[in-house]
Amino acid sequence: MVKEVTLAGQSSKTLTFEVSNLAAGKHKVEIAGLSEQFSVVRVITPPEEAGVNWPVIDLGVGATIIAGVLGLYFITRRSHQI
Secondary structure: OOOOOOOOOOOOOOOOOOOOOOOOEEEEEEEOOEEEEEEEOOOOOOOOOOOOOHHHHHHHHHHHHHHHHHHHHHHHHHHHHO
């Protein structure tokens, strides 16, 4: 990827960049005619982020609602029998 930045005389600008998904091997960075080479020895893949297990949450909420409805049903039924 190449991105050109032009500056007027006596001016400065801070540039920030992030490099990701580099294969193992040698890579070259060049800025203003100055270049440097670096090596990636081993690529480490970060673990996948822990996501929310929605099916388990849905089952838990559903079971809670069903238990609440059944509880209300039995309580009202019992109070009518007395």
